[in-house]
Amino acid sequence: MQQEQFEYDTVRFKSVGLRYGNGPEILQDISLTLTPGSFHFLTGPSGAGKTSLLSLLYLARRPSRGSVELFGQDVTSAPRHRLPAIRRRLGVVFQDFRLLDHLSALDNVALPLRVAGASEAEIQRHVPELLSWVGLASHMQAKPSVLSGGQKQRVAIARAVITRPDLLVADEPTGNVDDRTAIRLMHLFREMNRLGTTIVIATHNEQLVRQMRHPRLHLEGGRLSILQPEEG
Amino acid sequence: MMAGIGLKGLFRSDLPVARDSSGGFLPWLIALMVFFAAMATTGSVGLTDMIARWNRDVAGTLTVQIPPVIGTTAKAKEETAARVERAVRLLQSLPNVVSASEIPADKLAALLEPWLGSRELIDELPTPRLIDVTLNPQARPSLEDLQTRLKDAVEGATIDDHQVWMSKLISLAEGLQKLAWGVIALVSFTTTTTVIYATRTALAVHRPHIEVLHFVGATDSYIARQFASRGLALGLLGGLGGLLGAVPTLWAIVRLSEGLQGGLIPAITIAPLTWALLGSFPVIAGLIAMITAHITVRRQLSGML
Ligand SMILES: Nc1ncnc2c1ncn2[C@@H]1O[C@H](COP(=O)(O)OP(=O)(O)O)[C@@H](O)[C@H]1O
Numbered sequence: 368m369q370q371e372q373f374e375y376d377t378v379r380f381k382s383v384g385l386r387y388g389n390g391p392e393i394l395q396d397i398s399l400t401l402t403p404g405s406f407h408f409l410t411g412p413s414g415a416g417k418t419s420l421l422s423l424l425y426l427a428r429r430p431s432r433g434s435v436e437l438f439g440q441d442v443t444s445a446p447r448h449r450l451p452a453i454r455r456r457l458g459v460v461f462q463d464f465r466l467l468d469h470l471s472a473l474d475n476v477a478l479p480l481r482v483a484g485a486s487e488a489e490i491q492r493h494v495p496e497l498l499s500w501v502g503l504a505s506h507m508q509a510k511p512s513v514l515s516g517g518q519k520q521r522v523a524i525a526r527a528v529i530t531r532p533d534l535l536v537a538d539e540p541t542g543n544v545d546d547r548t549a550i551r552l553m554h555l556f557r558e559m560n561r562l563g564t565t566i567v568i569a570t571h572n573e574q575l576v577r578q579m580r581h582p583r584l585h586l587e588g589g590r591l592s593i594l595q596p597e598e599g
Numbered sequence: 600m601m602a603g604i605g606l607k608g609l610f611r612s613d614l615p616v617a618r619d620s621s622g623g624f625l626p627w628l629i630a631l632m633v634f635f636a637a638m639a640t641t642g643s644v645g646l647t648d649m650i651a652r653w654n655r656d657v658a659g660t661l662t663v664q665i666p667p668v669i670g671t672t673a674k675a676k677e678e679t680a681a682r683v684e685r686a687v688r689l690l691q692s693l694p695n696v697v698s699a700s701e702i703p704a705d706k707l708a709a710l711l712e713p714w715l716g717s718r719e720l721i722d723e724l725p726t727p728r729l730i731d732v733t734l735n736p737q738a739r740p741s742l743e744d745l746q747t748r749l750k751d752a753v754e755g756a757t758i759d760d761h762q763v764w765m766s767k768l769i770s771l772a773e774g775l776q777k778l779a780w781g782v783i784a785l786v787s788f789t790t791t792t793t794v795i796y797a798t799r800t801a802l803a804v805h806r807p808h809i810e811v812l813h814f815v816g817a818t819d820s821y822i823a824r825q826f827a828s829r830g831l832a833l834g835l836l837g838g839l840g841g842l843l844g845a846v847p848t849l850w851a852i853v854r855l856s857e858g859l860q861g862g863l864i865p866a867i868t869i870a871p872l873t874w875a876l877l878g879s880f881p882v883i884a885g886l887i888a889m890i891t892a893h894i895t896v897r898r899q900l901s902g903m904l
Pocket residue numbers: 387393411412413414415416417418419420
């Protein structure tokens with residue numbers, strides 16, 4: 368697995384453009400390569416297209432032009448039956464969490480494992496441990512509706528990382544938590560990154576970006592620039 | 600409430616499908632459909648038996664009556680014989696008639712003797728002459744058609760009206776049977792269509808949840824299975840409900856028919872095989888709902904990314 372990972376880039380965008388309907392191009396001519404094990408922040412003013420760019424990564428939509436490759440596979444026009452296997456290598460933290468509101472925190476986090484056919488024993492071994500780690504030991508059976516924004520965010524993060532994905536995509540994952548929790552979550556991401564996960568995190572938190580010293584993808588006016596930590 | 604019976608525990612589901620509104624009406628509708636199907640099926644099977652029995656009655660032979668020419672003169676007797684002759688020839692010329700012959704006067708007289716007494720009297724009485732007709736047992740010619748042709752050839756010639764009446768009854772029974780099949784077809788169609796629309800509604804309602812399942816790597820068949828197992832559960836539940844209504848109703852009909860016993864309409868009995876067939880209806884309803892839901896979901900999902 369480890370060896371295989373280095374045979375291709377995790378993400379490769381070639382002249383990617385994206386527009387919604389007949390609207391203007393939100394993303395223009397974006398070319399980008401993320402190597403396995405890299406860690407990037409994605410910044411830019413609100414409405415710059417950060418969520419749109421991430422949605423191309425987590426296969427919520429296909430680009431209007433150009434091509435997107437994930438793990439060496441062209442997903443621009445891949446038939447839909449090939450997508451689930453690719454999605455299982457992804458972990459996604461959505462800006463609006465997208466938890467299933469009829470399931471407990473535990474079942475929400477277990478979902479990617481269940482979908483992949485994991486055994487209940489495996490689920491019982493890993494899920495409570497991770498939930499405890501993100502500080503939700505006493506809320507495992509709670510439904511999202513009774514959780515605070517920060518708690519929901521941590522459930523969403525736990526769901527994204529439970530499968531130890533090859534690529535983790537997080538959209539403002541620390542937007543609803545206090546600074547201490549934010550730093551704790553960043554440590555979780557950094558730990559995963561050390562174990563080989565490629566990471567892209569969209570954030571507004573300038574302080575965090577400066578502190579973590581990872582390269583930054585900056586979106587503005589539909590264009591993407593890459594800034595190294597020294598320059599930031 | 601039927602829909603509430605432990606569905607949650609029956610199938611573990613990642614989608615809140617067990618809680619949407621279609622769960623409320625679908626079992627009731629399926630119950631009604633299975634009830635109708637059970638009635639129609641039992642009716643159809645019963646009619647098949649009855650038609651077979653009646654057919655045995657009318658198949659093979661037929662009796663034609665020729666009124667005699669009134670009078671005891673030789674001329675009258677000759678004319679009567681001529682009528683019989685014409686009728687016999689006509690009958691013999693028909694494609695489905697194997698043979699037609701007059702029942703000899705002696706035999707007829709012998710039949711009547713116990714009722715009318717002296718043989719001389721019988722000879723003088725204007726008793727109708729009878730023709731025994733053997734039909735091709737495979738073909739069932741229209742008796743009404745035969746009747747008109749006979750009347751055209753010989754004034755007053757009639758087919759034994761018991762047989763005409765029976766053949767009408769058989770036509771009626773066959774019509775009813777077609778109706779029963781129509782009901783069964785309609786019931787299957789309604790069930791399938793309703794499941795399709797209920798599934799589409801559920802899909803629309805659960806679209807955000809389905810997207811999440813996709814994002815975490817669920818395949819279409821994983822998602823479809825969740826709707827399908829719910830279809831199976833609701834179909835089985837509704838089917839059992841319908842059967843529970845149909846069995847006492849059928850039992851009551853059987854009991855009532857025992858009271859009417861005799862004559863043309865035999866006591867209705869329901870064969871063990873028919874009961875077994877009815878017992879399979881909830882399973883069939885469950886399978887229809889399951890397969891329909893599965894196909895509907897797969898179709899709809901194929902339009903998503
Ligand atoms: N589903 C959509 N349909 C139409 N326009 C959209 C949609 N999603 C985002 N947009 C538009 O695209 C632009 C970029 O949005 P977004 O990617 O959410 O930016 P960011 O995440 O950087 O705030 C915005 O102008 C937004 O209104």
